[in-house]
Amino acid sequence: MARLSVNIGNLSLKNPVLTASGTFGYGEEFSDFIDLNRLGGFIVKGTTLNHREGNPYPRMAETPSGMLNAVGLQNKGVDYFIENIYPRLAAAYDSEIIVNVSGASVEDYVEVARRLSDLDRINAIEVNISCPNVKQGGMAFGTTTEGASQVTRAVREAFGKTLIVKLSPNVTSIVDIAKAVEAEGADSVSLINTMLGMAIDVERQRPMLSTITGGLSGPAVRPVAVRMVWQVAHAVSIPVIGLGGIMNGRDALEFILAGATAVQVGTANFINPCATVEIVEYIDDYCQRHGVDDIHQLIGLI
Amino acid sequence: MxxxxxxxxxxxxxxxxxxxxxxxxxxxxxxxxxxxxxxxxxxxxxxxxxxxxxxxxxxxxxxxxxxxxxxxxxxxxxxxxxxxxxxxxxxxGNSFSMPEQGQTGRLLLIGGGVGVAPMLQLGKVLKLAGFSPEFLLGARSKTDLLEVDMFEETGVVHISTDDGSFGEKGLVTQHSALADSSGIISKIYCCGPAPMMKAVASIARKRSIDCEVSLENMMACGLGACLCCVENTVKGNVCVCTEGPVFNINQLTWHD
Known part of the structure; x- marks a missing residue:
């Protein structure tokens, strides 16, 4: 068996396979299908300071090789997570539990990060500066180097553990944003969040989503994501976490070869709830087939 | 499979x-x-x-x-x-709830179009439990009626078609089986197009009949992870795939 463990900041992941926020609930939704302890870790759904109802229905549209969503960060707020979800997760799983954090203001991000920093089993947060579905869902911060720097700097001061910043692809230069958050002390960047998209019901002459536009995910975005991961991995020295349309182990390896130290599996969970564990098995098998005894031999080969 | x-x-x-x-x-x-x-x-x-x-x-x-x-x-x-x-x-998902034992009114299972599908299994289970389910099936026309023989094996069947090619002409909500004079209905179960379910829910509310509907919101995962299929309820937005698909109408925010 190849050595698959990787480090992200101070996190030591048993393997490079994580789940993407918003596609895996709190993990428990998938416990009938897979052993969550076989994952490197799982990133729970976007958490905000206060309860959010999210956007009105319809929030989803199937598109060629993908889907659009406009959930709008529906969640019960950070305190609900800490009191009701975290104790269960901490007791049941030894994989890393990473919380995705969103906010409408810098102060929101800081307060959520501060409250999470007290939890023993939360060793990392992923700061979402890239949600396209909420007016102040962070994408405003994530589309300029100034905004990205501002959030990263403030959260860095409040949160001493591993800080991952999730980047938006809806920018002119994702490399510039990545460099900016690295300069402010981020331990890692994850990319890409969904691409802003839109679909129209031609018969009804109406948008498919209540919010008109939404975030595109699935294999349709994968080549864009691989390209961005490759560009960013060559431009920063912190580890890059790659995501965007990974459906199977082959897809995951594409990101690893492009420079990703770890990967996140997102939309695939909706179609195949066992996708994550199958990807771990595929990577292990691939390493054996290619005579690789440590995953690091593959990271950034391209 | x-x-x-x-x-x-x-x-x-x-x-x-x-x-x-x-x-x-x-x-x-x-x-x-x-x-x-x-x-x-x-x-x-x-x-x-x-x-x-x-x-x-x-x-x-x-x-x-x-x-x-x-x-x-x-x-x-x-x-x-x-x-x-x-x-x-x-x-x-969840399931339709069984009526209380000893209830005396009629149990009306209303299905429209392909929405008749879950009513067959429900009717079979009710019959097995000793109840007498009554079906009210709606379709556009005679050729759109589905599994009528299977329903007839299970209980009394009423039919309405939009064009009157079979059963009573009109919508299920206009059918005599749902009229005031047709006898006390203790519970309605309903699945079909949203306008039909809303119309049935409206009648049920007016007559204080316990009513459950099965929603068909578009889903991605079906596991409660993606939060796409939400319905607005008295508890806020909830996933139809895990909190539903069956809802008592008093949980929904449908209004006349």
Whole structure:
């Protein structure tokens, strides 16, 4: 068996396979299908300071090789997570539990990060500066180097553990944003969040989503994501976490070869709830087939 | 699961009968639950399709799915050849609640279009539990009526068609079986197009009849993870796939 463990900041992941926020609930939704302890870790759904109802229905549209969503960060707020979800997760799983954090203001991000920093089993947060579905869902911060720097700097001061910043692809230069958050002390960047998209019901002459536009995910975005991961991995020295349309182990390896130290599996969970564990098995098998005894031999080969 | 039989009812509808490909026994499935079906070999679709459980035949270990051609995914499914292996996640969602024992009023199961599907399994379960289900089935015309013989084996059947080609002419809500004079109704179960369910819910509210509806909101995962299929309820937005698909109308924010 190849050595698959990787480090992200101070996190030591048993393997490079994580789940993407918003596609895996709190993990428990998938416990009938897979052993969550076989994952490197799982990133729970976007958490905000206060309860959010999210956007009105319809929030989803199937598109060629993908889907659009406009959930709008529906969640019960950070305190609900800490009191009701975290104790269960901490007791049941030894994989890393990473919380995705969103906010409408810098102060929101800081307060959520501060409250999470007290939890023993939360060793990392992923700061979402890239949600396209909420007016102040962070994408405003994530589309300029100034905004990205501002959030990263403030959260860095409040949160001493591993800080991952999730980047938006809806920018002119994702490399510039990545460099900016690295300069402010981020331990890692994850990319890409969904691409802003839109679909129209031609018969009804109406948008498919209540919010008109939404975030595109699935294999349709994968080549864009691989390209961005490759560009960013060559431009920063912190580890890059790659995501965007990974459906199977082959897809995951594409990101690893492009420079990703770890990967996140997102939309695939909706179609195949066992996708994550199958990807771990595929990577292990691939390493054996290619005579690789440590995953690091593959990271950034391209 | 392996397709044992694909009964083409007519151009728009198929009844698929499936059995576990590994020969295992089907798990217990409750009336109102659904399955998530992977569309086999389809490059033009991406997600699974949620399909109501139409009937579970324990005598030959088959699951029945009644499928209407409503787009690329279901079009693919109704073409399934016998012997095809299809990947299903099952059973999912909550279920219709059983009436209280000793209730004396009528139990009316209303289905419109392909929404009749879950009413068959519900009717069978109610009958087995000693109740006398009554069905009110609505369709556009006589050729759109589905599984009438199966319903007739299970209880009294009332039919309405939009064009009057069979049963009473008009909408289910205009049918005499739902009229004030038709006797006390203690519970209504309903599945069909949203306007039909809302109209039935409105009647139920006015007459204080306990009423459960099965919603068909578009889903991605079916597992409560993606938060796409939400319905606004008195508890806020909840996932139809895990908190539903069956809701008592007093949980919904439908208004007249």
């Amino acid at each position: 392996r397709v044992v039989e694909n009964r083409h009812i007519h151009a728009l509808y198929s009844l698929l009968r499936l059995t576990p490909a590994d020969g295992s026994k089907l798990p217990e499935m409750l009336p109102g639950q659904f399955v998530q079906v992977e569309i086999p070999d389809s490059s033009s679709t991406f997600l699974r399709r949620p399909i109501s459980i139409n009937f579970v035949d324990t005598t030959d270990n088959t699951l029945w799915l009644l499928i209407r051609n409503a787009g690329k995914g279901t079009a693919r499914l109704i073409e399934s050849p016998e012997g095809l292996i299809i990947n299903l996640i099952l059973p999912l």
